[in-house]
Amino acid sequence: MNRVYFAKKLLEISEVKNKTRKSTIKKVKEKLKERINKFRRYRFYVNGRVLDVGTGSGIDLLALFSINPEIEAVGVDISKKALKFARDILPKDRTHLVQADVIYLPFIKETFDAVNISYMLHHHPPKLLRRIIGNLTAILRQNGVMLISEPSVKSEADALRQEIYTLKYDLKNYLEIRRKVSSTDTQFHLYSLVSIFDCNTMYPSLLKQILIENDLKIEHFEIITEKFDRKEAKKLIATIKTQIKRSDIPNYEKAYLLDKSNALYEKLKLIDPAGDRSMVFKVKKKARN
Numbered sequence: 001m002n003r004v005y006f007a008k009k010l011l012e013i014s015e016v017k018n019k020t021r022k023s024t025i026k027k028v029k030e031k032l033k034e035r036i037n038k039f040r041r042y043r044f045y046v047n048g049r050v051l052d053v054g055t056g057s058g059i060d061l062l063a064l065f066s067i068n069p070e071i072e073a074v075g076v077d078i079s080k081k082a083l084k085f086a087r088d089i090l091p092k093d094r095t096h097l098v099q100a101d102v103i104y105l106p107f108i109k110e111t112f113d114a115v116n117i118s119y120m121l122h123h124h125p126p127k128l129l130r131r132i133i134g135n136l137t138a139i140l141r142q143n144g145v146m147l148i149s150e151p152s153v154k155s156e157a158d159a160l161r162q163e164i165y166t167l168k169y170d171l172k173n174y175l176e177i178r179r180k181v182s183s184t185d186t187q188f189h190l191y192s193l194v195s196i197f198d199c200n201t202m203y204p205s206l207l208k209q210i211l212i213e214n215d216l217k218i219e220h221f222e223i224i225t226e227k228f229d230r231k232e233a234k235k236l237i238a239t240i241k242t243q244i245k246r247s248d249i250p251n252y253e254k255a256y257l258l259d260k261s262n263a264l265y266e267k268l269k270l271i272d273p274a275g276d277r278s279m280v281f282k283v284k285k286k287a288r289n
């Protein structure tokens with residue numbers, strides 16, 4: 001496996017650790033209804049054994065238990081801290097929590113009646129996406145169902161153009177910075193700072209292609225556009241401004257960045273931006289004849 005992948009994973013684990021520290025059972029329960037509604041909307045009614053990969057706080061498994069308390073749940077996550085949190089909110093007698101990388105799942109073929117993936121695939125580059133979907137298809141039983149919910153790019157065409165140009169210009173910048181960096185620790189941090197190492201651009205058409213390659217039957221596909229939260233955006237800009245003001249960068253840099261932040265308020269008044277997009281695929285593993 002590539003060293004960049006491993007370094008990024010380590011950074012991600014510590015990020016999830018920090019996020020989990022801020023999470024509370026109350027906060028998870030506030031979002032529970034939303035997740036229950038998601039499963040009802042896509043008629044993801046599980047009987048038997050379900051796998052939730054990248055389970056995080058365990059919210060989706062909790063929602064599935066609320067719909068059917070008889071399921072047997074398996075939650076996998078690379079973060080021990082997240083699993084510890086999930087352990088506290090899920091029924092102990094019907095849940096197995098496993099710390100593993102989704103690339104190397106420790107399960108035998110055709111073990112699960114259903115697989116749920118929620119906001120985990122976008123952490124992986126396309127080559128690994130193929131491997132993950134391949135592995136998950138293998139451990140799913142015939143006629144088993146997989147529900148995938150992931151963030152989606154707004155426009156594939158715009159995103160592709162943006163990716164090509166970002167790669168071109170940021171690669172040039174990266175090569176210059178990289179020459180000046182000798183510590184391995186700093187090198188690894190660059191992977192989360194420099195956009196050329198990002199892999200969170202999920203294209204519905206690419207995921208669809210991978211699902212088809214695995215001979216999965218697409219039962220439902222949907223793109224959801226959330227409402228853009230202007231209030232939240234205003235709060236975010238205010239936080240950014242405070243951060244700039246409190247920083248120890250030179251005053252001329254502060255002034256430049258504050259001007260830029262203020263321009264965002266103006267744009268926000270003029271434009272009605274679209275909210276985040278997510279995609280949902282419900283697929284079924286075909287039965288062998």
Ligand SMILES: C[S@@+](CC[C@H](N)C(=O)[O-])C[C@H]1O[C@@H](n2cnc3c(N)ncnc32)[C@H](O)[C@@H]1O
Nearest residue numbers: 016054055056077078079082101102118119120
């Ligand atoms: C954005 S969170 C989503 C959590 C949860 N599924 C939800 O919908 O709230 C992504 C989760 O995937 C986990 N994750 C990321 N990469 C992983 C990998 N390679 N193997 C297993 N888990 C992974 C992270 O630790 C994190 O808990």
